[in-house]
Amino acid sequence: MAIANESHQEEKNMHEHHGAGRYWLIWGVLLVLTVVTVVTGRMHLPSFGLLLALVIATVKGTLVALYFMHLSEHRGANRIVFGVSIVFVVLMLAIPMADLGTRFRGANPPGSQYSDLQPPDIGTGAQRGRFGGGLRPHQTKDTPETPEPGHH
Amino acid sequence: MQSSAHTADGTANVPRLAEHFASLEVQNHAARLGMWLFLATEILLFAGLFVCYGCYRFLFPEAWAAGSRSLDLTMGTVNTIVLITSSLTAALAVHYAKEGKNKMVGVMFALTLVMALGFLVIKYFEYAHKFHIGTLPGRYYFYEGMQMPGITLYFTVYFCSTALHALHVVIGMTVLAVAMVRAFKKKDFGPNNYTMVELGSMYWHLVDLVWIFLFPMLYLV
Numbered sequence: 287m288a289i290a291n292e293s294h295q296e297e298k299n300m301h302e303h304h305g306a307g308r309y310w311l312i313w314g315v316l317l318v319l320t321v322v323t324v325v326t327g328r329m330h331l332p333s334f335g336l337l338l339a340l341v342i343a344t345v346k347g348t349l350v351a352l353y354f355m356h357l358s359e360h361r362g363a364n365r366i367v368f369g370v371s372i373v374f375v376v377l378m379l380a381i382p383m384a385d386l387g388t389r390f391r392g393a394n395p396p397g398s399q400y401s402d403l404q405p406p407d408i409g410t411g412a413q414r415g416r417f418g419g420g421l422r423p424h425q426t427k428d429t430p431e432t433p434e435p436g437h438h
Numbered sequence: 439m440q441s442s443a444h445t446a447d448g449t450a451n452v453p454r455l456a457e458h459f460a461s462l463e464v465q466n467h468a469a470r471l472g473m474w475l476f477l478a479t480e481i482l483l484f485a486g487l488f489v490c491y492g493c494y495r496f497l498f499p500e501a502w503a504a505g506s507r508s509l510d511l512t513m514g515t516v517n518t519i520v521l522i523t524s525s526l527t528a529a530l531a532v533h534y535a536k537e538g539k540n541k542m543v544g545v546m547f548a549l550t551l552v553m554a555l556g557f558l559v560i561k562y563f564e565y566a567h568k569f570h571i572g573t574l575p576g577r578y579y580f581y582e583g584m585q586m587p588g589i590t591l592y593f594t595v596y597f598c599s600t601a602l603h604a605l606h607v608v609i610g611m612t613v614l615a616v617a618m619v620r621a622f623k624k625k626d627f628g629p630n631n632y633t634m635v636e637l638g639s640m641y642w643h644l645v646d647l648v649w650i651f652l653f654p655m656l657y658l659v
Contacts, residue, residue, distance in 0.1 A: 306533050313526040317519060324515050327658030330503075339654035346650045354529045354643045356636075364474045371478035375485040382489050386496050397587030398497035 312353045319346050452630045466633055473637045477644050480606075484648050487599045491655060494595060498588025505592030506657060508573060508584060510564060514657040517560050518649065524553035525646040528614070528639040531621075535635040538628035540621045543635060547618035550642065554611045561604055568593070599652055606645045613638045 323342040331338065352358040357368060389400075396403035452462065459465040495502045531546035572580035575594035617638045621627055627635055 306530055309526055309529045309533065312529075313522065316522045320515070320518050320522065323654050323658065324511070327654060328511070336659040339659045340651075343651045343654050347647050350525065350643055350647050350650065354525055354646075355640050356532075360470075363471050367471070367474040367478050371481045374482060375488070378482070378485050378489055379492055382493055383496065386493055395497060395587075399499055400497065 308353060312349050316346055316349060453633065469633050469637065473640055477640065480644055487595065487602065491595050494588065494591045498591060501586050501588035501592050504584050504586065505589060506659065509657050511657055513560050513564050514653055517557050518653045520553050520557050521646050521649050524550045525643055528642040532632065532636050532639045535627040535632035536629055540625040540627050543627055544618050544621035547614045547621065550614055551611055551618065554607055558604065558607060561600065596656055603648055603652060610642045610645045613641055
């Protein structure tokens with residue numbers, strides 16, 4: 287009897303069974319990459335530090351997805367779902383960044399790198415915060431009211 | 439709840455096949471595809487926070503550099519290693535489930551849970567230190583040592599992303615604990631019945647995957 291959702295898709299998925307050694311190998315590679323990213327991160331490389339860290343993280347993430355999550359043994363729909371979600375993540379990152387990078391300079395928040403305006407009083411001192419630091423009310427008892435930001 | 443058809447010899451445990459599936463293979467495929475779809479939504483959930491990170495970092499690079507240097511890199515690195523190792527034991531649990539070694543499945547998940555707990559304990563100490571010195575989000579920030587525009591935003595992003603991640607750690611621990619109890623008590627995982635172990639393990643790998651990105655973003659650059 288033919289049933290609508292009958293398929294032989296799964297015969298190709300997850301049926302190969304291999305030794306546990308592969309997982310230990312991936313684990314070792316992940317640890318090495320972690321050490322590499324920490325060492326290079328501590329150097330505070332000027333321009334390509336972020337790029338390098340993200341490339342290493344992407345390699346690690348790919349190893350986890352392919353071997354720990356068995357994506358390397360999957361075909362079809364599972365791969366498409368994962369791939370498409372990554373494409374959407376990239377789009378979601380790229381479009382707001384492109385917006386910020388091309389804005390009229392005055393539209394950026396005051397105090398930011400791409401603004402000529404002075405930062406407002408962000409009120410972050412122990413005695414000064416809008417709520418006197420919020421978590422330390424006892425310290426603000428004797429100090430005068432903090433002026434609202436932007437009133438000076 | 440999947441119930442298993444116990445056969446006489448007790449080795450060929452097979453989960454119940456729902457009527458609308460042509461075969462067990464199709465049912466497993468549907469379960470796995472559903473899990474991937476769910477994980478895709480999880481990835482996009484975290485991506486929203488990554489966008490916040492990217493935009494504010496672009497606007498306040500100095501605050502981002504100062505903020506990331508104020509974090510405890512040793513604790514962050516130890517936590518990364520702990521989480522990667524817990525991902526290994528979760529992967530090994532699936533490996534043993536396919537071979538029907540239920541005791542090993544339970545042991546592997548128990549190790550994963552111990553490391554997950556360790557991760558949360560280290561995270562607690564990091565949080566406690568921040569609450570103490572006052573590097574907190576938004577209006578609650580009161581640390582005198584770093585005063586610059588955008589610094590409170592760094593800690594908003596830090597707390598939102600690590601707290602959401604920690605919530606996922608707790609959920610993952612719950613899922614793995616259920617699978618662990620089943621491996622120890624019902625002992626019915628085997629070559630035809632390991633979907634629960636596999637999908638629980640996939641969730642745990644996602645938690646690891648997210649941390650692999652959060653760690654360099656927050657602690658290193």
